[in-house]
Amino acid sequence: MNQMKAKHLFFLIGLCSSILVANASSINPDNKQHETIRQIVYKVSQKAIKNQESIEIIDTMALYCGKNVSLYSTWNKEAKYDALQATKKNIQSKSKNIVTTYAYDSFVSNLNDKNNIGVWTINWELEDIFKNRVSNSATFIYKDKDEGWIKAVENIPVQNWDIQSDTMTVLGYKCQKATTSFWGRNYIAWFTLDIPLNDGPWLFSGLPGLILRIQDTEGIFQFTAVGLEQLKTPMALAVDESVSYKTVSLKNYLALKKNRRKSVQYYSYENNVLYIADIYNPIQYESLYEKN
Template identity: 35%
Template sequence: MKRILFFTALFSIGLTVFGQRITIADFSSYGAKLQPLDSLVFSIQYAVSFVEDTKNPDNLTQETMMLRIGRNVSEYYSYTSFIADSVLRADIRAKASQQTINDHLRQYGFGAISHRIYKNYPRGRLTLLDRVATDNFVVEEPMPKIEWTIHSDTMTVCGYSCRKATGGLYGRDYEVWFTLDIPRSDGPWKLHGLPGLILKAEDTHKHYRFECTGIEQNRASSLIEISETSRRKVSRKELNKQHERFNADPQGYIKVNAPNVAVTVKDEMGNDIKKLSNPYNPIELN
């Protein structure tokens, strides 16, 4: 059944829906200063697919993610969200009309994956930025330790010879393929810790899959940056609990956490949907 979303607000706000996912644009962040963290060396594009509803495992959500690797720091984010952020940031700086901004929200939308991950920032740690409804969060934690087992199996991924490794992280076991031809201990999401770049990964339940589709050497001066947006600092588990609460009752979450935003969801017949809930299959199980 299709859902149609309507909203009213006491301030200018951008809101989009993907299936049942409600995303509220953070316009305050588009005018925020960008802090340079590192110089970009090369970028990796990953095709990511994941199961949001375990009752329908064949219904995959797909996303293009980018891993930008610098001399010391790396940044991992949704390419769709990056494009939307770039366009809206330009709109805000140009003082574009609300109509133009709304048109761009409909045109570009936001990615299904909301977090942005910085590895080795600060040094030896991992910083994750995320947004749930109107709330911005930051998690800073030690780089996760993954006990990898390296196997003799080989595979070619994106033209690179790779070795197989297996290891577990936050309740899921992963089979990954890494290449010694790119000796950077990094990979998609929070995966890292091998003597080469991880180009392909999948958990044993086949719920989350990452595969490199392209690698580009940086040929121009470019920076890895982080927005100096105000964020609430929480633990990893506290953030996961926020996502769990939001997906169980998005309208209720917004009512409590953003009382100046009213959200109404209607089906294709124009009937109100009093309570919306999203299937929730987090990548982190513990």
């Protein structure tokens, strides 16, 4: 691997709690398709509307890719969650009084420093997607604050790709252009034959090489690989069946996810007082799953 590629390596840690990860010594030799052989980190950007103005939301996602299966999940999810909980616990322990409001203007009017505002609502993707490229199916897993662990299993429509001659370089890899239509949107992808894995971020797959960059033609969603690593010691990927899941349709699953985004909680800490605003989320999101 040349220097350009090597400097983009990430040593990925910590898969999500809903996924069973085992070391190589415990892998069933008849289950090699469940070995993780590559890990890819993607920067994911999404356009949204906040108070009638366009904003961009950035997240970091990881693809744990095996021969026939893969997991797509938030990068370093557990560390993010632990940091948020530690911040909450620290501030709550110091607070002598808590003032809760249900209107943002009322919340801000209490503050001397109106720039000292944080968000306690989890603002990263909570979803895990376990893809099986042989059966062309996906298992969607999400932990709802009210319903607990939710699971949906769905057959994924085949993505018919038009491979073109245009090329570009991503992470030092020569990539080729391909286009497709999928679930109401048109996409432009850049894949590399140097990594012959039929996979990509989210639900994208079906090309003769790994997708390192893909965006929709309206400029709402974009996925760009920012780091990758080939594992020296494969790990096993499987849905943790010891967890008690509530199995629902994909439609109901998406409704639960959408409902979670309806509210947001802001906070500020001043003079031993914790101010909290529990309000309707002003951000309007597009959905990857269904075009508005």
